[in-house]
Amino acid sequence: MTDTINNPDNSRRTFLTLAAAGPAALAFGGAALAQTTDADPARLPGTGRAAIVTGSSRGIGAATAKRLARDGYAVTVNCLVNTDLAAQVVAEIEAEGGRAIWRQADVADPDAVRALFAANNEAFGGVDVVVSNAGIMNVGPFADMTDAAFDRMIATNVKGSFNTLREAARQVRDGGRIITLSSSIILQVPPGAAAYAGTKADQQLYAKALARELAGRNISVNAVAPGAVDTQLLRQHGEEALRGIPEATPLGRLGQPEDIAEVIALLCSQGGGWVNGETVFANGGLS
Ligand SMILES: NC(=O)c1ccc[n+]([C@@H]2O[C@H](COP(=O)([O-])OP(=O)(O)OC[C@H]3O[C@@H](n4cnc5c(N)ncnc54)[C@H](OP(=O)(O)O)[C@@H]3O)[C@@H](O)[C@H]2O)c1
Numbered sequence: 001m002t003d004t005i006n007n008p009d010n011s012r013r014t015f016l017t018l019a020a021a022g023p024a025a026l027a028f029g030g031a032a033l034a035q036t037t038d039a040d041p042a043r044l045p046g047t048g049r050a051a052i053v054t055g056s057s058r059g060i061g062a063a064t065a066k067r068l069a070r071d072g073y074a075v076t077v078n079c080l081v082n083t084d085l086a087a088q089v090v091a092e093i094e095a096e097g098g099r100a101i102w103r104q105a106d107v108a109d110p111d112a113v114r115a116l117f118a119a120n121n122e123a124f125g126g127v128d129v130v131v132s133n134a135g136i137m138n139v140g141p142f143a144d145m146t147d148a149a150f151d152r153m154i155a156t157n158v159k160g161s162f163n164t165l166r167e168a169a170r171q172v173r174d175g176g177r178i179i180t181l182s183s184s185i186i187l188q189v190p191p192g193a194a195a196y197a198g199t200k201a202d203q204q205l206y207a208k209a210l211a212r213e214l215a216g217r218n219i220s221v222n223a224v225a226p227g228a229v230d231t232q233l234l235r236q237h238g239e240e241a242l243r244g245i246p247e248a249t250p251l252g253r254l255g256q257p258e259d260i261a262e263v264i265a266l267l268c269s270q271g272g273g274w275v276n277g278e279t280v281f282a283n284g285g286l287s
Contacts, residue, residue, distance in 0.1 A: 044071050044072030045071050045072065045073075045268065045269045045270055046068060046069075046071040046072035046073030046074075046128075046129075046268075047072040048072075049072070049073050049074070049128035049129065049176075050073060050074045050075070050076070050120060050123075050124035050125070050126060050127050050128055050129070051065075051068045051073040051074070051075050051076070051127070051128065051129035051130070051131065051268075052075075052076045052078070052116065052117065052120050052127055052129070052130050052131070052168075053065045053068070053075060053076070053077065053078065053130075053131040053133055054078045054105075054107050054116075054131065054132055054133050054134040054160075054164050055078060055079070055080070055107070055133045055134025055135060056075075056077045056078055056079070056086070056089060056131075056133065057077065057078070057079035057080075057082040057083075057085035057086040057089060057102075058082065058085050058231070058232060059229070059231035059232060059233060059257055060133060060181065060226065060229060060231060060257045060260045060261065061077075061078075061131070061133040061134065062077075062085070062089045062257065063256075063257035063258045063260065063261035064131055064133065064257075064260070064261040064264050064265075065077050065089055065093065065100065066089065066092060066093060066096075066261070067258070067261035067262065067264070067265045068129065068131075068261075068264075068265060068268065069093040069096065069098035069099070069100060070096065070098070071265055071268070071269070072098075073098075073128070073129060073268075074098070074099040074100065074123070074124040075093060075098070075099070075100040075101075076100070076101055076102070076103065076116065076119065076120035076123070076124070076127075077089045077090055077093075077100055077101070077102040077103075078102070078103055078104070078105055078107075078116055078134065079102065079104055080104070080105075080106055080107075080134070081104075083102070083104055086102035086103075086104070087102055089102065090102045099124070101119065101120070101123045103115070103116050103119045103120075106160075107132075107134045107156060107160030107161070107163055107164055108155040108156055108159055108160045108163070109163075110163045110166075113160075113163040113164055113167050114167060116167075117167045117171055121171070126171070126173055127168075127171050127172055127173065127176070128172060128173050128175070128176040128177070129172070129176055129177045129178075129179075129268050130164065130165070130167075130168035130172055130176075130177075130178050130179070131179045131180075131181075131264060132160075132161045132164040132165055132168070132178075132179070132180040132181065132203075133180075133181045134156060134160055134161075134164075135156060135157045135160075135161075135181055135199075135200075135233070136152065136153055136156050136157065136233070137153075137196050137233050137234075137237075138150070138152065138153045138195065138196065139192045139193055139195075139196055139237065140192050141191065141192050142194065142195075145195055150195055153195060153196065153199055154199065157196075157199035157200070157202070158199050158202050161180055161181075161202070161203060161206060162206070164180075165178065165180060165206055165210055168210075169210060169213065169214060172219055174217045174218055174219065175217075175218045175219065176219050177219065177220050177221075177222075177267060177268045177272075177273075178207075178210065178214075178219060178220070178221040178222075179207075179221075179222055179223070179224055179264055179267055179268070180203040180206055180207055180221075180222075180223050180224075181200075181203060181223070181224055181225075181226070182200045182201070182203035182204050182207075182223040182224065182225035182279055183196075183197070183200035183225050183226060183227075184225050184226060184227040184281050184282075184283040184286070184287050185197045185200060186200050186201045186204065186225065187281070187287050188287075200225070203223045203225075203279075204223050204225075204279045206223070207221050207222050207223040207277060207278070207279065208277045208278075211276045211277030212277065218273075220267065220272070220273050220274075220275060220276040221276065221277060222267055222275055222276065222277065222278050222279070222280060223278070223279040223280070224260060224263055224264055224267070224279075224280050224282060225279050225280065225281045225282065225283075226255055226259075226260045226282050226283060227245075227249070227255055227281075227282070227283025227284060227286050227287065228241075228242065228245045228249075228254055228255055228283075228286070229254070229255040229256065229257060229259070229260060230242070230254045230255065230256055230257070231257060242254060245286065248286055249283070249284040249285060249286040250284060250285030250286065251284035251285055252284075253284065255282070255283065255284060259282065259284075260282055263280060263282045267280065
């Protein structure tokens, strides 16, 4: 199977190209080469490859889908209810010259997840990157959490991510990348966040275990754990949920979806491949 991201031949080619370019290119540690490869679409890390991003109609998922498309990946966008937003993400990717489709699928339903992968494969011939991003945040003290709120969160975040990662384990081509969304909240666990934090701690374990299960196939599996990011997931809980965060963050602002998309793109790049089975915290220093 094709293994373009992790192909060790690439580093040999890089050295030979630098050597051919002469001492100036070698002296600058490859900066000249980096400029030419960035400008060549055929050399983008996602060229000829496909990515599925669950929950990508808005927020971190939408930013990730658009970012991976800019890296050359054909992208399958997914939503639960906001089909208009999913179609808009696809339209934005296509307007920039990328390739994308969208499909509605509830990640809590294993058949729907299988259909999502099938749609991707039909459109793009296979899958190289899966980002298990779909998630919800229901918060409240133990004493007040309803059965329905708890069950829906487990169904989406724990079972939904399992459904997605199981399909990824079966279908991602050798040399690919699998990423699941954890949260920096697992480091703090503020009152009222125990149930949500539990679902996100689970992603850390999923990533570590799956990285080991896929040993020998050159597939890197990691969790990305954002701090507070300015999306509907937080804003649905009111301005109170955001109060004080920029002031408490060493980098002095709230996270944006694009901040997290960049980290995911880095892990999906050739240079990110040695990170495997880890949880990457991305929170501007607020941990
Ligand atoms: N925002 C933060 O501060 C933060 C911090 C740490 C971790 N995270 C994690 O990052 C991920 C994305 O969060 P976000 O802030 O971008 O959330 P968001 O803006 O609320 O977006 C959630 C996305 O997930 C989709 N979705 C929800 N339930 C789904 C289901 N059952 N099946 C398929 N898609 C579903 C939504 O689709 P519809 O539009 O159709 O509803 C939407 O595209 C989540 O896993 C979250 O736990 C977020």
